Amino acid sequence: MTTYRTDVLVIGGGAAGLAAATAAASSGRETLLIEREDSPGGVLEQCIHPGFGVHRYKEELTGPEFAARLVGELERSRAEVLSKRSVLSIDPKTRVVETTGPEGLRTIKPRAVVFTTGARERPFGALRIPGPRPVGVFTAGLAQKLVNLYNLLPGRRALILGSGDIGLIMARRLHLEGVEVVGVLELKPFPGGLTRNVVQCLDDFGIPLHLSHTVTAVHGTTRLTGVTAAAVDGDGRPIPGTGREFEVDTLILSV
Structure with a gap:
């Protein structure tokens, strides 16, 4: 089983996760973002209506357009992204994070974990x-x-x-x-x-x-x-x- 070490682990690749990972990496911290879907963007990818980005970019964008801007900032910050990967467990004492994905199990040992997993709708x-x-x-x-x-x-x-x-x-x-x-x-x-x-x-x-x-x-x-x-x-x-x-x-x- 492969073990990765990083300064900051961000779990969830929606708007909050993208912003958090970008900020951490831009401050000089080695940063890894985990996203369970094929690519980051979160719920923004299905929000095709305009209204996003007015405060951040001073223009109206659709959800996918807004996500693309955030992903671009993330890429420029050089944070690493692991897509198609989910977290199985987190040990609060050792700070060991167990994950799974197409390549199998991976263990991550971050110095800090940021949860940006979003919300769930009421069923x-x-x-x-x-x-x-x-x-x-x-x-x-x-x-x-x-x-x-x-x-x-x-x-x-x-x-x-x-x-x-x-x-x-x-x-x-x-x-x-x-x-x-x-x-x-x-x-x-x-x-x-x-x-x-x-x-x-x-x-x-x-x-x-x-x-x-x-x-x-x-x-x-x-x-x-x-x-x-x-x-x-x-x-x-x-x-x-x-x-x-x-x-x-x-x-x-x-x-």
Whole structure:
């Protein structure tokens, strides 16, 4: 088993990991970045909409364009990148990091470890929504990946739960791809995303936003056939008698 020694090990090659590795290497530290995908860039690669880089580069870039700029800075800093490699374990006492990849196991002994592994979306099971578990329920990030990277539509008629920015952006994206987006539900009495995204992604396309609403049940056996939604009170509890049915084959979760 090969053992590598380095000053700084950065785990995760998204925007934060690229910036951290570049900063460490530029300060003179021997730096190694590990990324489990084929190449660094992280979720930026599937964010094809503009809006990135305004503060850093003073211009609007798409996600892939922004990632390319960050990767270019990393390459100029001479930090080393190991792609297609995942961390198996980290020993806090010896600071030994065990990794695996196509070339087999590798042991890394860094002086410092920087975690930039990003976040995970909340899955359907964590929402405690009553009903079966049919095909047709997707997190917003997964739906975005299917559409933007694999040219696959999650369905033909969709409802979105949650008005965070990615949910708003996916409402527009699905609409532009021909999916009928019947609405966006938001548990709180105000949108979760930026005002500009509410305007540009919903208002401009006539997609309704239902504030103080949530999903109370899903329907379908093999494929999703519908969703029951209801208004909620100030504590987020469904209000009896306010339920309504949405006939959809797709539910996008942005919560």
